[in-house]
């Protein structure tokens with residue numbers, strides 16, 4: 001039974017992705033989990049250090065993961081766009097993604113545009129997972 005379940009994992013700095021993830025979870029009765037920074041960066045740190053890391057596909061420390069991926073073959077990853085890419089906290093999650101997952105990526109941004117589809121698809125593939133869908137959402 002649990003093998004058919006989908007887990008929405010989201011990161012959100014200012015709340016847009018969180019609201020969208022919560023609405024999607026509610027609509028579809030999906031389980032939901034949050035990726036949290038080990039310590040919340042200031043706006044300046046997010047823009048300068050965070051964007052620099054995002055552009056290079058790098059991670060930074062996240063809080064210990066308190067959710068269990070097992071039993072969720074399907075993952076929806078909801079993330080804001082930072083400098084066209086995934087934020088470092090999302091890259092940190094991707095580094096520990098267990099193999100065998102089918103991942104749908106939803107990138108949330110002011111512009112509705114990201115530049116990370118190919119990079120994320122490659123990372124997801126490297127983890128032994130499959131990119132199912134990739135969607136840009138204008139917040």
Ligand SMILES: Cc1cc2nc3c(=O)[nH]c(=O)nc-3n(C[C@H](O)[C@H](O)[C@H](O)COP(=O)(O)O)c2cc1C
Nearest residue numbers: 012013014015016017080081082083084109111139
């Ligand atoms: C550090 C930083 C970098 C951002 N870079 C972009 C960008 O490159 N393109 C864009 O359209 N929006 C960019 N944004 C805006 C966010 O993607 C947008 O506000 C998104 O909805 C935020 O989601 P959140 O509220 O879940 O954090 C950036 C925001 C931050 C904080």
